[in-house]
Amino acid sequence: MPHAVVDYSDSLTDSFDRRAFALELHVLAVEMLETSIATCTTRFHRLEESVVGNGAVGRAVVHVERHTAKAADPVIHASVDVRDLGEAHTKSGRP
Numbered sequence: 001m002p003h004a005v006v007d008y009s010d011s012l013t014d015s016f017d018r019r020a021f022a023l024e025l026h027v028l029a030v031e032m033l034e035t036s037i038a039t040c041t042t043r044f045h046r047l048e049e050s051v052v053g054n055g056a057v058g059r060a061v062v063h064v065e066r067h068t069a070k071a072a073d074p075v076i077h078a079s080v081d082v083r084d085l086g087e088a089h090t091k092s093g094r095p
Helices: 020-033
Strands: 001-007 041-047 061-067 076-081
Touching: 001 020, 020 041, 020 061
Parallel strands: 001 041
Antiparallel strands: 001 061, 061 076
């Protein structure tokens, strides 16, 4: 049963489309792990405080950890600068 834990900066609360992001993660998990999409789960944790790079104001982070039920599988970590996500994971009507 693959699941992901996603930490995201508090500043993204109103603009980060978490549902769309999770649904795309599920599709990737199915492709990578040869599993059923029905077994995928994703949890989100809002970070009240995070610092990116030199601490410039306006920078935000999304960090993803992917886990599987198999003990032999490693945990995969991925972090991106929010500017790299593009509009696909931004709620429409929001900056």
